[in-house]
Amino acid sequence: DTAVSQTPKYLVTQMGNDKSIKCEQNLGHDTMYWYKQDSKKFLKIMFSYNNKELIINETVPNRFSPKSPDKAHLNLHINSLELGDSAVYFCASSQDQTARYEQYFGPGTRLTVT
């Protein structure tokens, strides 16, 4: 049973296109996250939702828009894709938003923009 799942696993697309990545967790967690990991392996928070409410919105281009239809799902939509958006995007979840709980990561979506 996959705890945190993401689709698709690989995404290859051209500049200017719009794409979405979906994430689902079956752990009953309240908080979900999107991270971007670049080619240097640096993992950076983008967004976080707690019970469908946005609690973290880092400085990312507004071409990136998260949506949480319910607390088990967090999707990421990207408009007008650029070369610099190429990276691995990880979804994660944790029991709640406090500092004391580990985060469980999905398998990642490798986005390549050509």
Next chain:
Amino acid sequence: QKEVEQNSGPLSVPEGAIASLNCTYSDRGSQSFFWYRQYSGKSPELIMFIYSNGDKEDGRFTAQLNKASQYVSLLIRDSQPSDSATYLCALQKTGGFKTIFGAGTRLFVKA
């Protein structure tokens, strides 16, 4: 100064040796500290977490936290080739919601 700093490595140790991974941080308001392991092409997974000064042991892993000196370390005893991975140091600040990750240290354990 980066909020979380790690030596990128690679750190190479022989099988059976102790691997020592270090991490320093800049904000004294940091509260919770985590070590995640990430195999190549895989997602991060939690190895250890520590909140209080001192040592915390779990099997072959020991996390050490020194808030006065603002560093946290991870010791891996009896290192195995399967421990070869990138180790990410992470922290959360008091009252904050986001986890800040270091860039990771690559560890190679030679058989």
